[in-house]
Amino acid sequence: MDIASTNFENVGPFTRAWEWLKALPVKLWAMAVEFANKMKKLGQDDPRRIVHSLKVGVAISLVSLFYYVRPLFDRFGENGIWAVLTVVLVFEFSVGGTLGKGLNRMLATLSGGALAVGVDQVATLFDGTGQPIVLGILVFIIAATVTFMRFFPALKARYDYGLMIFILTFCLVSVSSYKDDEVLDMACQRLYTIIIGCFIAIIICICVCPVWIGENLQNQIANNLEKLGNFLEGFGREYFRLSEEGHSTDDDKSFLHGYKSVLTSKDKEETMANLARWEFWHYRFGFRHPWNRYLKVGTLTRQCAYKIEDLNSYLNRESQTPPEFRSKIQATCTKKSMESGKALMELASAIKTMTPPSSAKPHIAKSESAAKGFKSLLQAGLWEEIDFFEVLPAATVASLLVDVVSSMEKIAESINELATLARYESAEHIIEEEKEAAGSLHLQPIPPCSSTSGEHHVITIDQPSRYLP
Amino acid sequence: MDIASTNFENVGPFTRAWEWLKALPVKLWAMAVEFANKMKKLGQDDPRRIVHSLKVGVAISLVSLFYYVRPLFDRFGENGIWAVLTVVLVFEFSVGGTLGKGLNRMLATLSGGALAVGVDQVATLFDGTGQPIVLGILVFIIAATVTFMRFFPALKARYDYGLMIFILTFCLVSVSSYKDDEVLDMACQRLYTIIIGCFIAIIICICVCPVWIGENLQNQIANNLEKLGNFLEGFGREYFRLSEEGHSTDDDKSFLHGYKSVLTSKDKEETMANLARWEFWHYRFGFRHPWNRYLKVGTLTRQCAYKIEDLNSYLNRESQTPPEFRSKIQATCTKKSMESGKALMELASAIKTMTPPSSAKPHIAKSESAAKGFKSLLQAGLWEEIDFFEVLPAATVASLLVDVVSSMEKIAESINELATLARYESAEHIIEEEKEAAGSLHLQPIPPCSSTSGEHHVITIDQPSRYLP
Numbered sequence: 038m039d040i041a042s043t044n045f046e047n048v049g050p051f052t053r054a055w056e057w058l059k060a061l062p063v064k065l066w067a068m069a070v071e072f073a074n075k076m077k078k079l080g081q082d083d084p085r086r087i088v089h090s091l092k093v094g095v096a097i098s099l100v101s102l103f104y105y106v107r108p109l110f111d112r113f114g115e116n117g118i119w120a121v122l123t124v125v126l127v128f129e130f131s132v133g134g135t136l137g138k139g140l141n142r143m144l145a146t147l148s149g150g151a152l153a154v155g156v157d158q159v160a161t162l163f164d165g166t167g168q169p170i171v172l173g174i175l176v177f178i179i180a181a182t183v184t185f186m187r188f189f190p191a192l193k194a195r196y197d198y199g200l201m202i203f204i205l206t207f208c209l210v211s212v213s214s215y216k217d218d219e220v221l222d223m224a225c226q227r228l229y230t231i232i233i234g235c236f237i238a239i240i241i242c243i244c245v246c247p248v249w250i251g252e253n254l255q256n257q258i259a260n261n262l263e264k265l266g267n268f269l270e271g272f273g274r275e276y277f278r279l280s281e282e283g284h285s286t287d288d289d290k291s292f293l294h295g296y297k298s299v300l301t302s303k304d305k306e307e308t309m310a311n312l313a314r315w316e317f318w319h320y321r322f323g324f325r326h327p328w329n330r331y332l333k334v335g336t337l338t339r340q341c342a343y344k345i346e347d348l349n350s351y352l353n354r355e356s357q358t359p360p361e362f363r364s365k366i367q368a369t370c371t372k373k374s375m376e377s378g379k380a381l382m383e384l385a386s387a388i389k390t391m392t393p394p395s396s397a398k399p400h401i402a403k404s405e406s407a408a409k410g411f412k413s414l415l416q417a418g419l420w421e422e423i424d425f426f427e428v429l430p431a432a433t434v435a436s437l438l439v440d441v442v443s444s445m446e447k448i449a450e451s452i453n454e455l456a457t458l459a460r461y462e463s464a465e466h467i468i469e470e471e472k473e474a475a476g477s478l479h480l481q482p483i484p485p486c487s488s489t490s491g492e493h494h495v496i497t498i499d500q501p502s503r504y505l506p
Numbered sequence: 507m508d509i510a511s512t513n514f515e516n517v518g519p520f521t522r523a524w525e526w527l528k529a530l531p532v533k534l535w536a537m538a539v540e541f542a543n544k545m546k547k548l549g550q551d552d553p554r555r556i557v558h559s560l561k562v563g564v565a566i567s568l569v570s571l572f573y574y575v576r577p578l579f580d581r582f583g584e585n586g587i588w589a590v591l592t593v594v595l596v597f598e599f600s601v602g603g604t605l606g607k608g609l610n611r612m613l614a615t616l617s618g619g620a621l622a623v624g625v626d627q628v629a630t631l632f633d634g635t636g637q638p639i640v641l642g643i644l645v646f647i648i649a650a651t652v653t654f655m656r657f658f659p660a661l662k663a664r665y666d667y668g669l670m671i672f673i674l675t676f677c678l679v680s681v682s683s684y685k686d687d688e689v690l691d692m693a694c695q696r697l698y699t700i701i702i703g704c705f706i707a708i709i710i711c712i713c714v715c716p717v718w719i720g721e722n723l724q725n726q727i728a729n730n731l732e733k734l735g736n737f738l739e740g741f742g743r744e745y746f747r748l749s750e751e752g753h754s755t756d757d758d759k760s761f762l763h764g765y766k767s768v769l770t771s772k773d774k775e776e777t778m779a780n781l782a783r784w785e786f787w788h789y790r791f792g793f794r795h796p797w798n799r800y801l802k803v804g805t806l807t808r809q810c811a812y813k814i815e816d817l818n819s820y821l822n823r824e825s826q827t828p829p830e831f832r833s834k835i836q837a838t839c840t841k842k843s844m845e846s847g848k849a850l851m852e853l854a855s856a857i858k859t860m861t862p863p864s865s866a867k868p869h870i871a872k873s874e875s876a877a878k879g880f881k882s883l884l885q886a887g888l889w890e891e892i893d894f895f896e897v898l899p900a901a902t903v904a905s906l907l908v909d910v911v912s913s914m915e916k917i918a919e920s921i922n923e924l925a926t927l928a929r930y931e932s933a934e935h936i937i938e939e940e941k942e943a944a945g946s947l948h949l950q951p952i953p954p955c956s957s958t959s960g961e962h963h964v965i966t967i968d969q970p971s972r973y974l975p
């Protein structure tokens with residue numbers, strides 16, 4: 038290629054175009070290979086994406102039976118196409134998304150169709166020329182009103198798709214009613230096929246490797262806490278190594294950048310919470326699961342991340358802390374940072390396992406005492422000999438760490454509230470409940486075992502009990 | 507209501523239900539009034555929303571002429587419904603949104619339909635039973651592949667709707683081809699009506715009070731800078747008043763909270779930039795307008811906002827700065843804060859008016875010199891008598907303000923780059939260009955005038971020149 042490009046300068050435009058054309062297949066092939074590699078990585082990063090694609094394929098193939106199977110085609114005819122259309126439009130990655138869109142679509146089709154049939158009845162009161170005018174005016178008024186309603190934030194968050202389908206159905210049915218007298222019959226046929234399409238999408242989405250967006254939200258919140266924890270666990274060591282040696286060793290520094298994605302996670306979390314509200318009972322989530330509390334934890338996590346962003350900026354500054362000052366604050370700062378990091382990790386694991394965050398308490402207490410230690414260190418009045426300018430950055434870092442500790446306490450508090458509201462239960466409590474259940478069935482108490490085998494045990498007790506009188 | 511609720515405790519469930527039912531109309535009426543008030547406020551906040559709703563109503567009424575006007579109905583028949591459907595689905599609030607969806611829909615319908623017709627030709631090679639099986643397998647493969655492609659971030663950002671419509675069209679045409687022999691004809695009819703629907707939506711969206719999302723993005727970036735500027739202009743005064751008097755006066759404090767929305771503006775800005783790329787030439791924006799640079803300014807603005815969030819936390823702390831220390835730093839801190847605030851306001855106004863940010867330079871220079879003044883103040887070594895613990899918060903605030911100044915300088919630099927790339931021009935330059943244009947047409951030079959009348963003048967010169975030989 039280098040030879041070709043040097044030659045380009047001395048040749049005419051046609052030769053250049055020819056060279057470009059000759060190189061085109063190679064370029065296209067390289068692009069295709071790159072695209073395929075990216076696709077492969079996408080699938081490896083989250084294999085649920087591949088499963089989702091296959092599920093959509095299956096759902097569409099299933100729903101196209103409306104056309105291929107004669108009795109079904111004879112029953113629904115051309116309207117079967119609405120079932121195909123519904124599956125394509127409604128099938129989302131998560132159960133919450135599919136349920137939300139499906140329910141929105143069914144309700145909106147029903148109400149929009151009903152209103153259109155009513156409007157059609159009104160329009161038939163007018164004669165030939167009046168009818169399209171009345172229909173047109175009514176379509177205009179309703180389309181404009183509902184379009185305006187879509188700007189309403191509370192409706193937009195959960196019912197935007199439904200409002201659009203309402204306009205769509207209303208316009209389709211009322212407009213086509215002008216040429217088609219059997220409008221009620223047509224509206225019903227479409228409603229049936231749309232309901233069937235929605236149910237096929239929802240059932241396949243739930244039954245085949247479901248992706249519960251509520252669980253995703255929970256993991257996202259916990260992962261964000263882990264990212265902050267990772268940073269804090271490493272920060273103290275890293276900062277004092279830098280200020281001592283002036284440079285850093287070549288270790289892996291990725292733990293120092295993970296928190297960046299937390300800063301801008303708000304919109305994603307809110308969307309997830311909105312979708313999670315559509316999901317019904319599964320595992321230990323219910324209809325009334327306190328999703329808002331997860332958002333509150335997310336907000337506090339972000340506030341902590343803003344402070345960490347500030348801490349991080351001190352890692353990239355050239356400053357040499359005087360050794361006597363460093364030796365005074367190093368121990369307390371490293372402890373504050375390390376213990377609050379550990380506390381965040383424990384809080385994250387509490388959210389993931391849905392257990393009360395009791396194991397975080399000792400770390401919170403330790404980081405609190407380290408923060409208090411720093412305050413008394415400052416008040417001790419041993420600072421007469423220091424150069425204020427040289428000491429200020431390190432002192433700011435230490436006082437930022439105090440802020441991080443108090444920010445972490447707020448997170449812990451909100452997770453405690455969440456644990457109470459969402460009825461997080463400790464592993465021992467679950468095992469004790471199992472024992473009681475076993476006792477009431479006059480079975481031998483079970484020795485403490487891991488949570489998975491515990492769950493298995495509950496099932497074995499539960500199954501025979503169904504057949505007891 | 508109070509009397510009723512006290513009575514409730516002594517009455518039976520039926521009486522209670524009856525009371526509730528009697529109160530229902532009043533409650534419903536109150537809810538309706540509240541909803542209407544919210545709607546009114548929504549319209550008052552942004553009257554473009556009302557205009558958009560009316561535009562959608564007009565577009566749908568227009569497109570339903572396909573049904574009401576006999577020659578059009580005779581030409582397109584039942585397929586006219588696809589034009590109605592297209593307008594409802596494609597019409598978005600902004601020009602960028604409508605253009606993006608419209609182009610996506612047209613291209614996807616064309617390519618999806620073409621592929622389906624090809625697949626149909628392959629399937630006809632097989633006999634009766636083989637045909638639906640071959641069709642089913644091909645539908646499965648293509649639906650699953652394209653669904654997987656929708657996860658690809660680069661495609662998801664701009665072509666997600668197109669990929670969905672591709673699956674939709676392909677499935678609809680290939681599935682219905684099994685029962686309908688005139689598949690090519692049907693596909694063409696639908697394509698025509700969809701193209702007509704898209705064009706009606708796009709034309710009405712652009713011609714009637716268009717909302718350009720690119721301009722919105724520009725305003726959003728400028729408003730965010732203004733919010734930070736507002737905070738900084740007020741911060742210095744507010745902080746030192748608090749640390750002096752221990753409490754704040756009852757002035758309006760809203761300027762201290764405006765910046766909060768900047769912290770989480772990332773997703774919104776990215777969505778806007780993605781839509782803005784669809785918009786063609788208008789006012790002084792072109793196809794190749796550097797939208798990415800706006801995003802860069804947005805990112806730097808957010809980084810400045812994180813520091814401001816930190817500054818804000820110092821406003822809510824109880825701390826009494828020793829008067830001798832306060833008197834030393836108050837002047838330089840207030841100046842840093844005030845001048846960087848003013849600089850941000852000037853930068854915001856440069857973006858809004860698309861002029862080079864030269865008027866911000868004096869403020870940047872002043873805030874830089876104030877920051878340097880603070881550094882030399884610290885290095886002066888006059889700090890032997892101070893209580894480190896009492897001084898630390900104020901010193902941290904002062905050093906945070908130094909960070910804010912350097913953050914503001916980065917913003918100014920990126921806006922300078924943006925101004926070069928987007929060819930921002932000064933008002934004088936525009937007037938001079940006009941003069942030159944007037945000179946070349948042998949007209950009298952125009953006296954300097956406001957930009958609006960200047961634009962008007964250009965048009966009056968331009969129009970006769972078209973008719974010159």
